[in-house]
Amino acid sequence: MSHRILQTCTKSFKAVANYLNAIAGVPDYARYLEYFHRNHPGETPLTEKEFHKQATDEKYGGGTIRRCC
Numbered sequence: 001m002s003h004r005i006l007q008t009c010t011k012s013f014k015a016v017a018n019y020l021n022a023i024a025g026v027p028d029y030a031r032y033l034e035y036f037h038r039n040h041p042g043e044t045p046l047t048e049k050e051f052h053k054q055a056t057d058e059k060y061g062g063g064t065i066r067r068c069c
Helices: 003-024 029-039 048-060
Strands: none
Touching: 029 048
């Protein structure tokens, strides 16, 4: 497979994955960083691990997850 075809497939896969993640409500760290740097210059953003923990806590109330829905 040529390098160009591989790049095209990778971009397509990422686009589909981003779309499905958006539908499922999975937070996007890259989008968060863009927003953060634009709106909070000079401040330190959350690490990716902190970002996902905060998103999970907000979604499930900060406690342990007892069920899927």
